[in-house]
Amino acid sequence: MKRAAFGHIGFPILLLIPQLAIIAIFFYWPAAYAVQSSFYLQDPFGFTSAYVGFDNYARLTRSTNYINAARFTLIFTVLVTFFSLALALLLAVKADKVIRGAKTYRTLLMWVYAVAPPVAGLMGVMLFDQGNGNITALLERFGWDFTVGVNYWDTAIAMMVVSVWKQIPVNFIFFLSGLQAIPRSVREAAMIDNRSGTARFWQITFPLLAPTGFFLLIINITYSLFDTFGIIDTLVRGEPGNNPLTLVYRVFVDGFRGGDLGGSSAQSVVLMILVLILTIVQFRFLERRIHYT
């Protein structure tokens, strides 16, 4: 709040009403509804529902589908986060270093940000297609019979490749701006102290980039958990079957295909708690982040 803030009462309330109304109706109500439904069991047609306590949650722990999805989500998140961060960091360090063509490289490496995940997924479907996919054909030369949609891990790899491809630009933009924020004096001092480029990177640049990296870590985990829905949905062609699925996709499948409101809501609540933990970690860190810069 500003020192010389206005003392009016009516006007600011008027300003706040649209925002508060929208989040009350479309955020708090559904969120509360999810928590409530997670304790009820509904018949598939939604006519009756009975209070079942924590039964929906207990059902999750017994469901092999759910446990498989949880396991896959973990692997998927770790790998997608790692590879998209590592590749983006490599590219950002190089883009920060070169003198010629720096702007062109920046443009060429960031525009994919604007490609929608399902559009990226569609490209993946075509490139990894069993019959005529270009990448499938390439892999076949190396003796790898790549079958997306049939082999569990082949499908998983295709999903991860597309997800990493789609996420590199965001990470690249943040890493590059983080690198450019490192003061010239620090760089020059490092140049004098340490002649090895690799050592300079690990001892000076990398620690200075740590705050950006940590922030991106959270962003990438959130991305892998939620924003990859479009990629997964296109790669499995809307047919879950025995394909690898993430937790968010299970919420969708169980809720909309299975008509299991209670189970789906319980899954939503589990995800909510997961995101809450992530955000708390992030906020705690952001407070500390000030000391770095």
Add this chain to the structure above:
Amino acid sequence: MADLTQTRVAATVTTPTRPVRRIPWEAIGDHAILIAGAALMLVPVYMMLASSSHTDITIHRNGLQFGFGDDMAANYNAALFEYGGFTNTVNGMTMLGNSMILGLGFAIGKIIVGMMAAYAIVYFRLRFATLAFWVIFTTLLLPLEVRILPSYEVITWMNLGNTYTGLIVPLIASATATFFFRQFFMSVPEELIEAARIDGAGPFKFFIDILVPLSRTMIAAMFIIMFVYGWNQYLWPTLITTDETLFTLVRGIRQIMQAYADGSTTPEYGEAAALALIAMAPPVLIVVFFQNWFVKGLTESDK
């Protein structure tokens, strides 16, 4: 690695009369990595573009193409103007229009609502300002995907299924723009409002005549990010629009995939590639042309 840097340092110290010419291996390596990265980003989309100029049969036999064929006009014509879908009432132009409505409606709505709320929180002595702040910022914690089914139920209950309102407004229920503008307003010098108040400007005048013009760059940056975000929405439009006349381009991709999964006839690859290109062109062009604003908005908002 070590002596390479050494030679570089040495090269800068030598007198300019006798320039040392060595092959800059390190710089070549850097460029090679960057070019490989750029190619990784470009090639798949280029192949889609090239393939959108071929017949379905060619793609069906040989996969995506590198060279251009003769069917570009036919494919884009089919993608944009040929009516299809279950009810035969939707074509590419309808979807393009809907994507525009979603992108613009979402971006404009979010910016207006967000700026108003941020102004109220930063510039007024409200007793419940802190409470309002927390009520609003809790929404940053939970993305729509997490509460997708209950949101759907609420929308259906309100009879907002298959309406633009139902499509756009629930997506606005997250405080990213409010947070962004709050951060910006906090950084606006204190003297500005003091001067304005001495000159007798009321809260409305101060907002419209001083704060909004001052925020122009921020609004532009936010607009680009939000437009792209809105345009690229997939899960929510998939659930909320079953009426094909309300489909967006990105939602239309799902229809392509279902035709693909059918497997009864040769999928319309050429048309699908064309539609994918049409779906990605507007957001990509905006990001490329306004990249300075876009990068500023993205890195300063911390998402």
